[in-house]
Amino acid sequence: MGKVLIIGAGGVGTVVAKKVAMNASEFDEIMLASRTKSKCDKIAADIKNVKIRTASVDADNVDELCKLFESFKPELVINVALPYQDLTIMEACLKCGVNYLDTANYEPKDEAKYQYSWQWAYHDRFKEAGLTAILGCGFDPGCTSVYTAYAAKHHFDEIHYLDIVDCNGGDHHKAFATNFNPEINIREITQRGKYWENGAWHETDPLSVHKTLNYPSVGARESYLMYHEELESLVKHYPTIKRARFWMTFGQEYLTHLRVLQNVGMTRIDPVVYNGMEIIPIQFLKAVLPDPGELGENYTGETSIGCRIRGVKDGKEKTYYIWNNCSHEAAYKETGAQGVSYTTGVPATTGALMFMRGLWKKPGVYNVEQFDPDPFMQEVAKQGLPWNEAHDIDIEL
Amino acid sequence: MGKVLIIGAGGVGTVVAKKVAMNASEFDEIMLASRTKSKCDKIAADIKNVKIRTASVDADNVDELCKLFESFKPELVINVALPYQDLTIMEACLKCGVNYLDTANYEPKDEAKYQYSWQWAYHDRFKEAGLTAILGCGFDPGCTSVYTAYAAKHHFDEIHYLDIVDCNGGDHHKAFATNFNPEINIREITQRGKYWENGAWHETDPLSVHKTLNYPSVGARESYLMYHEELESLVKHYPTIKRARFWMTFGQEYLTHLRVLQNVGMTRIDPVVYNGMEIIPIQFLKAVLPDPGELGENYTGETSIGCRIRGVKDGKEKTYYIWNNCSHEAAYKETGAQGVSYTTGVPATTGALMFMRGLWKKPGVYNVEQFDPDPFMQEVAKQGLPWNEAHDIDIEL
Numbered sequence: 038m039g040k041v042l043i044i045g046a047g048g049v050g051t052v053v054a055k056k057v058a059m060n061a062s063e064f065d066e067i068m069l070a071s072r073t074k075s076k077c078d079k080i081a082a083d084i085k086n087v088k089i090r091t092a093s094v095d096a097d098n099v100d101e102l103c104k105l106f107e108s109f110k111p112e113l114v115i116n117v118a119l120p121y122q123d124l125t126i127m128e129a130c131l132k133c134g135v136n137y138l139d140t141a142n143y144e145p146k147d148e149a150k151y152q153y154s155w156q157w158a159y160h161d162r163f164k165e166a167g168l169t170a171i172l173g174c175g176f177d178p179g180c181t182s183v184y185t186a187y188a189a190k191h192h193f194d195e196i197h198y199l200d201i202v203d204c205n206g207g208d209h210h211k212a213f214a215t216n217f218n219p220e221i222n223i224r225e226i227t228q229r230g231k232y233w234e235n236g237a238w239h240e241t242d243p244l245s246v247h248k249t250l251n252y253p254s255v256g257a258r259e260s261y262l263m264y265h266e267e268l269e270s271l272v273k274h275y276p277t278i279k280r281a282r283f284w285m286t287f288g289q290e291y292l293t294h295l296r297v298l299q300n301v302g303m304t305r306i307d308p309v310v311y312n313g314m315e316i317i318p319i320q321f322l323k324a325v326l327p328d329p330g331e332l333g334e335n336y337t338g339e340t341s342i343g344c345r346i347r348g349v350k351d352g353k354e355k356t357y358y359i360w361n362n363c364s365h366e367a368a369y370k371e372t373g374a375q376g377v378s379y380t381t382g383v384p385a386t387t388g389a390l391m392f393m394r395g396l397w398k399k400p401g402v403y404n405v406e407q408f409d410p411d412p413f414m415q416e417v418a419k420q421g422l423p424w425n426e427a428h429d430i431d432i433e434l
Numbered sequence: 435m436g437k438v439l440i441i442g443a444g445g446v447g448t449v450v451a452k453k454v455a456m457n458a459s460e461f462d463e464i465m466l467a468s469r470t471k472s473k474c475d476k477i478a479a480d481i482k483n484v485k486i487r488t489a490s491v492d493a494d495n496v497d498e499l500c501k502l503f504e505s506f507k508p509e510l511v512i513n514v515a516l517p518y519q520d521l522t523i524m525e526a527c528l529k530c531g532v533n534y535l536d537t538a539n540y541e542p543k544d545e546a547k548y549q550y551s552w553q554w555a556y557h558d559r560f561k562e563a564g565l566t567a568i569l570g571c572g573f574d575p576g577c578t579s580v581y582t583a584y585a586a587k588h589h590f591d592e593i594h595y596l597d598i599v600d601c602n603g604g605d606h607h608k609a610f611a612t613n614f615n616p617e618i619n620i621r622e623i624t625q626r627g628k629y630w631e632n633g634a635w636h637e638t639d640p641l642s643v644h645k646t647l648n649y650p651s652v653g654a655r656e657s658y659l660m661y662h663e664e665l666e667s668l669v670k671h672y673p674t675i676k677r678a679r680f681w682m683t684f685g686q687e688y689l690t691h692l693r694v695l696q697n698v699g700m701t702r703i704d705p706v707v708y709n710g711m712e713i714i715p716i717q718f719l720k721a722v723l724p725d726p727g728e729l730g731e732n733y734t735g736e737t738s739i740g741c742r743i744r745g746v747k748d749g750k751e752k753t754y755y756i757w758n759n760c761s762h763e764a765a766y767k768e769t770g771a772q773g774v775s776y777t778t779g780v781p782a783t784t785g786a787l788m789f790m791r792g793l794w795k796k797p798g799v800y801n802v803e804q805f806d807p808d809p810f811m812q813e814v815a816k817q818g819l820p821w822n823e824a825h826d827i828d829i830e831l
Contacts, residue, residue, distance in 0.1 A: 212697035297694035300609035302722035311721040316708070318722050324708040325699035325715050 038065050039112025041389060042105070042135075044096055044126060046071035046080055048217065048330040048374045049117040049140065049175070052382025054080050054089060055372045056420060057115075060386065061087040063393050068109050070094040071118070083373065096122040102129035111135055115389055117382070120144045120221060127159050127170060136168050136398075138388050140175030140381055141221070142266045149224040149306065151266045157402060164401040171397060172404050174388035175381035176342055176361075177203055177283075178267035179405060180422065183384075183413050184344045184359045185271055186406040192357050195277040198347040198434040201265065204286040206255035207338035207365045207376060213294040214327040216377035220319050223304050226295065231264035232282040233272045244292065250284060252341040253425065254362055260284040270404040277348070298322065333375040336365035340376045343424075347434045356434065359426045371421065380422060387417040435462050436509025438786060439502070439532075441493055441523060443468035443477055444615060445727040445771045446514040446537065446572070449779025450786075451477050451486060452769045453817060454512075457783065458484040460790050465506050467491040468515070480770065493519040499526035508532050512786055514779070517541045517618060524556050524567060533565050533795075535785050537572030537778055538618070539663045546621040546703065548663045554799060561798040568794060569801050571785035572778035573739055573758075574600055574680075575664035576802060577819065580781075580810050581741045581756045582668055583803040589754050592674040595744040595831040598662065601683040603652035604735035604762045604773060610691040611724040613774035617716050620701050623692065628661035629679040630669045641689065647681060649738040650822065651759055657681040667801040674745070695719065730772040733762035737773045740821075744831040753831065756823045768818065777819060784814040 041064045043053050054069050061067065069077040070092040077091035090109070095101050096118045106114075106129055116126045116139040123143035130137045143155045156172055163170045173179055181201045189196055205216060215222040230241035246262035265283035272278050287295075298304050303322045308315035343360025361380070368379035388405065391397035397408040405413075418424060438461045440450050451466045458464065466474040467489040474488035487506070492498045493515045503511075503526055513523045513536040520540035527534045540552045553569055560567045570576055578598045586593055602613060612619040627638035643659040662680035669675050684692075695701050700719045705712035740757025758777070765776035785802065788794035794805040802810070815821060 213694070293690060294694045294697065297610070297691045298698065300691065301695065301700075301719070303698075303700065303719075305722070309721050311713070311718055314711075316713075316718065316721075318718075321708055321713065321715075321718055322698070322700075324706050324713075325702070 038063065039393060040064065040066040040068070040110060041113050041115060042068045042070060042109055042111035043115045043117065044070050044094065045117035046073065046076035047117070048378030049381045049385070051080050051330065051374045052372045052378050053115055053117055053385050055084060056383055056386035057389065058084045058087050058089060060390060063390055066090070068092060068111065070105060072096070097125055099125050099128045099132070102126060103133050106130075106133035106135050113138060113389055113392055115385055116140075117385060119218065121146045124155060127156065130168060130170070131159070131162055131166055134166065134168065136392060137170040138174055138385065138392065139172060140179060140385050142173060144224070147306065149228045151225070151228070151264060153266065153269055153404070160402040167400045169392060169398050169400060170402040171388050171392065171408075172402060173267060173270070174385050174405050176384055177201060177265060178270070179381070179384040179388070180361065180417065181342065181344055182267050182271060182404060182406040183410045184424070185275065185346070187410040187414055188344065188346050188357055188359060189275060190410060192355070192428070193346065193348040193350050196275050196346055196348040197277060197279045199271065199278055199281040200345040200434055201267065201283045202250055202252070202260065202343060202345060203284065204250070204252040204255055204258050204260070204341045205377065206252060206258065206286070206341060207336055209332045209336045209375070211327055211332070213291065214332055215329055216332070216375065217329050217381070219323045219326045219329070223295070223298070223319055223322075224306060226263065227299060227304055228264060230262045232262060232280065233268055233278065234280040244287070253360060254339060255341050258286040260286050271406060274404065274406050329378070330374065333365070333369040333373060336369060336375040339364050340380055342380065345432050345434055355429055356432055357426065357428055358430060358432055359424055361422045361424050363422060383421045384417055387413055387420050390416055435460065436790060437461065437463040437465070437507060438510050438512060439506055439508035440464070440466045440512045440514065441468065441491065442514035443470065443473035444514070445775030446614070446778045446782070448477050448727065448771045449769045449775050450512055450514055450782050452481060453780055453783035454786065455481045455484050455486060457787060460787055463487070465489060465508065467502060469493070494522055496522050496525045496529070499523060500530050503530035503532050510535060510786060510789055512782055513537075514782060516615065518543045521552060524553065527565060527567070528556070528559055528563055531563065531565065533789060534567040535571050535782065535789065536569060537576060537782050539570060541621070544703065546625045548622070548625070548661060550663065550666055550801070557799040564797045566789060566795050566797060567799040568785050568789065568805075569799060570664060570667070571782050571802050573781055574598060574662060575667070576778070576781040576785070577758065577814065578739065578741055579664050579668060579801060579803040580807045581821070582672065582743070584807040584811055585741065585743050585754055585756060586672060587807060589752070589825070590743065590745040590747050593672050593743055593745040594674060594676045596668065596675055596678040597742040597831055598664065598680045599647055599649070599657065599740060599742055600681065601647070601649040601652055601655050601657070601738045602774065603649060603655065603683070603738060604733050606729045606733045606772070608724055608729070610688065611729055612726055613729070613772065614726050614778070616720045616723045616726070620692070620695070620716060620719075621703060623660065624696060624701055625661060627659045628665075629659060629677065630665055630675065631677040641684070650757060651736060652738050655683040657683050668803060671801065671803050726775070727771065730762070730766035730770060733766060733772040736761050737777055739777065742829050742831055752826055753829055754823065754825055755827055755829055756821055758819045758821050760819060780818045781814055784810055784817050787813055
């Protein structure tokens, strides 16, 4: 038991606040903070069973974070703010003796560069302080990482091939919208592709490698090879992996919109001068695109995200597929947010429960696959993301 | 003879300044003014044969314009600034006794509404002041209007059908760029289509009506029915016209870019809130798109713009096609600007010569087709835009 502070009041923050509230008996007190307090108040107003305090905080500012931490005295911070803010929040946690959990790795604002090095560098300081930092506890990274740990623990002696497959088979009925923060989403998608094979990283042109994959209950969707951050920690923690790739589905219209926005310069992350002010195009683009938090109402269809694994067990080659399908409509009905926010917020809440119960608690900075997957797997299914598995099926890997 | 003041230092301003300088013997003195004086200085630095004065002026501000007019005392203002600024410049002309010429009709900033009513309303005041205002003296409106007047004077007793056909068969080798101010260009293209038939205006969805037309030396190009301002004055001044339409060519990629930019809201002309500031998306888009003034260097191919006319002469039905083809490379070589700027700037300069020679000088506000076309036709060919004509050819009208 302890107090929990949630930072971030977007779609994911909405889900985390609501799911934490549904598990209120496991927390002493709950606070929701973000740059704009009114967004927190709006979320809190929907929560009836328990009182949630709200606050305004600039998560780029360590001093401001410390002031909030010192007044509320949380046991754990759930960071669902922007990835740019991971390091300032971790810094404040160290200063104030607060444990930490996030869903996306740090990236510098001026460069779309995804790597854990910045956060892993905090390991010794968290360890010495006796504090736990749980990294990447959303869906991917998060569930996909725990799925891999679960497969390694129960179904494989050695994992050789890992394909993480992420399909959004939903339809928000807008010409173009991103499912989470457009700035973060577009930075991620427009970067060069990268996968691990035979002990080295291999780069590809953005979205240049693609093939049709079949997703349970969704069907065939064109899937594009992308870099995704859990690849880095998984190949480190499972050194038997010969090849690890990440695939995400995109529709042709989405890609056309993306191509045009890149062509005209609207996805640039360097500033342009407008009326004497420096404005970063992708941040302005965010202001005109639909708010991902508002997509839920008419969102139909399902997400289907999972891991396809090939390796050996008891001397025999085997394949294994573990996945979750999440209905946008059901997610919206339960939390007022669509499936992409839901599949990130539910694992974050589950990770917080793991920490509070003392099951995922060890001083240092860890990726989720470094904890026992079993209690998480049991709990995440109860919290709303049940998983399916299939053994020795015919999947191309 | 008299002093001439050019307002506007974009691509068209560049061409007008350079062409006026080439005809320096017909002007007492030349000044180039714009919001940003450095842009004027850059253009003036290229002009060696004659001294051009430069100045900074906010053309939205009548008092500032008057101050400039009173210090320089121009005989004529050539307005190649933004169409939003037509009325402030006309107002200042009336206050200070200056004659006026422009290339595009006034449109209000907050509504893409193209009509001459605002400027025609100035007729009596210009007339009483003994001042001439020449409206729409670019290529289209401008040359296309004079072409129609020339056809009416020499080749037809009655014009019945008029199709103005505007093809840019050039290639700027950019993924997406507009050939003149992106804000003005995109506002124009994204509006609803409109044409005149049997005494009434008929509206169409934006770019919904299109067909393949053949352009001399360019070939077949998909051409889209659009509203263009010269239709309004031409059907007024040639009441025998049964149908008048305007067609412009666009490539598939251009239209895809436009569709996406509309879908995401980047062509909006109403403000969105960004970091507490109100910013108009289309104006920000302008800041990221290539500067049309910079397109010239690698621009290849030709524009082909003209009028296709069907009517009767001496009791017999006849067709007539009059057009100019302009090479982007030749335009750039002569003026440092591409063909679209050139085809606008050369007729403006020619109109100014008509005024200075007393040939197009009568108190009031007039569209160019209300003056004698013959001296203009002769001069515009000499200035760089020769015209071709074909009689009784097989054109679909």
